[in-house]
Amino acid sequence: MxxxxxxxxxxxxxxxxxxxxxxxxxxxxxxxxxxxxxxxxxxxxxxxxxxxxxxxxxxxxxxxxxxxxxxxxxxxxxxxxxxxxxxxxxxxxxxxxxxxxxxxxxxxxxxxxxxxxxxxxxxxxxxxxxxxxxxxxxxxxxxxxxxxxxxxxxxxxxxxxxxxxxxxxxxxxxxxRYDSTLEKYLNNREVSTRTSILLLSQLLEGVAHLTSHKIAHRDLKSDNLLLDCTEDDAPILVISDFGCCLADKSNGLFLSYNSSEIDKGGNAALMAPEIYTQRPGTFSVLNYAKSDLWSAGTIAYEIFGMFNPFYGGKGQAKLKNSTYNDEDLSDLPETVPVIVRVLIRNILSRNPNKRLDPEIAANVVQLFLWAPSSWLREARKLPSSAEVK
The missing domain is CATH 3.30.200.20 (Phosphorylase Kinase; domain 1)
Incomplete structure (x- = not known):
């Protein structure tokens, strides 16, 4: 560029x-x-x-x-x-x-x-x-x-x-120079469902890019996401503020956790449960392969006009990443397409093994946005690899 x-x-x-x-x-x-x-x-x-x-x-x-x-x-x-x-x-x-x-x-x-x-x-x-x-x-x-x-x-x-x-x-x-943080943008206007989906798609694409290069951001939150609002369709979202990231060639996305002095990352409230609950030990390891994806899932609630469940809000109890169960998550608005609601619940699974890979999660939203509508019909045969390409 x-x-x-x-x-x-x-x-x-x-x-x-x-x-x-x-x-x-x-x-x-x-x-x-x-x-x-x-x-x-x-x-x-x-x-x-x-x-x-x-x-x-x-x-x-x-x-x-x-x-x-x-x-x-x-x-x-x-x-x-x-x-x-x-x-x-x-x-x-x-x-x-x-x-x-x-x-x-x-x-x-x-x-x-x-x-x-x-x-x-x-x-x-x-x-x-x-x-x-x-x-x-x-x-x-x-x-x-x-x-x-x-x-x-x-x-x-x-x-x-x-x-x-x-x-x-x-x-x-x-x-x-960017125009706004995601937090300010969401607080100052009504955002259409399609624009929200486009924002979520870009967030997941950024997370997938990080993960594919074995880098963990470790401090994703709405005021660390910047927007370029010059585009007519929807803002361009970028991930910023890498001061807490894990980007070591020898460790990749796995960090030996043999002492409590080792830094787990930034915002504790939006830290993935497998990171937050891990205890130090001789053979203990912090696995960040899907931790940024989980944090992105919590931000998705903000993108779709709700309080982040791990911050809490008016009349809404705050969930704790250390103790919540999957069924404790609030339902997203009915205006959010079913496939997107199911995806967000998946990437907020307490068990990281149940979450999709970041690249697949990003592809799900891309397919929803741009694939032929016939592909998403329930009774239709799944498209072949040649059709997808």
């Missing part, structure tokens, strides 16, 4: 010999802030603009945030990770935050031994329409942005804010 900005290809303008850094970018308004990072709208500077992020003394200067009503002038989002503990060196930062870089399409390497070792240990996720588009990853000094002292004072280094606890350097990810 080529990303074009003002008819100039970003991969041609910036090569490994000329990597993108903060001095190449202009900042727009902050888009989002979480506990681990802040995201700003961004764009590449014009060639004739040489605004520097460093003042005459060598210290980073305050960078102006530009107010632009036309959001298309800032086609990128720049994610700045908060760094409280990691030494201010590229090696230390990339080693500690490498999970964030798993979907990145470009990483600027100096060819050092530690970089090669890290690249050999971690898995790389190829581009996919339903995975966040991260164009570049780099480390740099934390800039003094106009809104920083208000939005994230604790994450700032002492050279910028006397009461800050942050380090001087951190990791930056330059990505496509």
């Amino acid at each position: 080529k990303w074009n900005y003002n008819d100039v290809n970003i991969e041609e303008v910036h090569s490994e010999e000329n990597p993108i850094t903060l001095k190449d970018l202009s900042f727009g308004q902050p888009i989002a802030k979480g506990s681990n990072a802040v995201v700003y709208a961004a764009k590449l500077k014009e060639k004739n603009i040489e605004e520097k992020c460093l003042g005459e003394s060598g210290e980073p200067k305050t960078v102006e945030i530009k107010l632009e009503k036309d959001e298309t002038k800032f086609p990128f989002a720049l994610k700045m990770m908060f760094n409280y503990d990691i030494q201010s060196s590229s090696m230390a930062i990339l080693k500690a935050m490498y999970r964030e870089t798993v979907p990145a399409r470009m990483y600027y390497s100096q060819g050092e031994d530690w970089e090669l070792d890290l690249a050999n240990r971690k898995r790389h996720l190829p581009p996919h329409p339903n995975i966040v588009a991260i164009f570049s990853v780099f480390t740099d000094l934390i800039p003094e942005l106009e809104s920083g002292r208000t939005l994230y004072p604790d994450a700032l280094p002492a050279r910028i804010h006397a009461d800050g606890f942050g380090r001087n350097m951190s990791l930056f990810l330059l990505m496509k």
